[in-house]
Amino acid sequence: MAVRFMHVVEDVASADDLAAAMAAITAELGFQYFALTHHVDIVAASSSAIRLHNYPAQWADYYDGNALGVTDPVHRASHVTSMGFCWSRMPDMIPLTACDRKVLALGRDQGIGDGFTIPAHVPGEARGSCSFASEAGRPVPETILPVAQLAGNFAFEAARRLWSIRGHMPVVQQRPLTDRQRDCVLWVAHGKGDWEIAIILGISEETVARHIKDACERYGVSKRTLLVIRALFDGTLTFTDLVRH
Structure with a gap:
């Protein structure tokens, strides 16, 4: 059947x-x-x-x-x-x-x-x-x-x-985040600021800010909250990622 x-x-x-x-x-x-x-x-x-x-x-x-x-x-x-x-x-x-x-x-x-x-x-x-x-x-x-x-x-x-x-299905995100951009977005999702993320990842605060800015541009958003939502929405981040950190 x-x-x-x-x-x-x-x-x-x-x-x-x-x-x-x-x-x-x-x-x-x-x-x-x-x-x-x-x-x-x-x-x-x-x-x-x-x-x-x-x-x-x-x-x-x-x-x-x-x-x-x-x-x-x-x-x-x-x-x-x-x-x-x-x-x-x-x-x-x-x-x-x-x-x-x-x-x-x-x-x-x-x-x-x-x-x-x-x-x-x-x-x-x-x-x-x-x-x-x-x-x-x-x-x-x-x-x-x-x-x-x-x-x-x-x-x-x-x-x-x-x-x-019919041309009505939404377009899937075609520009995936880099590994480092994803790392930064993950810690943004945990409420961390640029300075804290820099310490966690061992990179400069300016580099963190640039990664997050580039990630926002890839998703076409201007707010970090929307960035996290979009990353969860398309599978770049999962709720399991958030829970286990």
Whole structure:
């Protein structure tokens, strides 16, 4: 089944084809709804972000009108794992706020029950995911979840291909930092100033300042906070780097 799904999504030639394929795959897996999306403010991003779903129109309008693509607890939970997860597990994955619980309750009011989300994270691009969801009151088909994981991976990659053809995918950073620039940015992320970084790395304070300035220019940013964010975003730095120092 997984191999068949892979070939189905590989062969699609348009977003409409992919939507039809996803509807068929969703039904065969035993779900009722699907969503392929980047985790961004969809309205603000316009056509630059992947977005394909068959959720109820009223729920989609509310979701977009409140820019929930950025704060959605399902999306946030997907940022802490590479494996697919059932939404019922979210309280064990991230702290849920009162607003999060309200959003989930509103979704159930619109007929959307438990779901299964497969993270899709590509360095240099907005984070994304593929979700399958059951109607409220219907259980998640747990025996099929390993296949759903693979189907979600294949589907999101097909969406990336289609959006790239349409010219809407973001450009991946093409000028990587040098090793020394990365070292400096890493210590900036730890809140160190130029003098402290110079002592740690055994170089002059002026050299540190130049490395950081050059790194900012490569990313097209002027603030050190944005420099660290961009380096984390494209995989130059990882949260593991920050924790182990």
